[in-house]
Amino acid sequence: MNSDKVTFFGSPTSAISSSVAVPQNYNRLLFSGTVPPLLNKDGKTTYERYGNTERxxxxxxxxxxxxxxxxxxxxxxxxxxxxxxxxxxxHGNEPDYQGWFNAYALFFNTKENPVKTARSTVGVQSPVSPDYLIRLKQR
Structure with a gap:
């Protein structure tokens, strides 16, 4: 592709893009894994300390x-x-994908931010800490 701008591809009815083309001359900033902030250091459970997956x-x-x-x-x-x-x-010891989807919908594919990122969502046994129900890496 010969374009001087980022181009998102995919179905207009999907919440995410199926692919993204980035011009070769664009700078990239990569983040390593980001984990949730502590909400209540005195909380007795994961949900009290960090919240559910969506939070x-x-x-x-x-x-x-x-x-x-x-x-x-x-x-x-x-x-x-x-x-x-x-x-x-x-959630029956299953990943709470809907919690993740709900959170994503507050920040992406909105009137304020119409960008629909390309996205990979993977269910895992446990990221880094048993308190973390979700971990994010972004580009």
């Missing part, structure tokens, strides 16, 4: 949004998300 991901995306702003960027500059969703005892 954890909202915290991660709010942190990311603030970090991007310090670099002169925004969530609209994100082209791909790789997400690891852990088993959740409140």
């Amino acid at each position: 954890q991901e909202i915290g991660i995306l709010e942190t990311l949004k603030a970090d991007l702003k310090t670099k002169g960027l925004s969530l609209a500059d994100i082209i791909h998300l790789r997400v690891y969703v852990a088993q959740d005892q409140n």
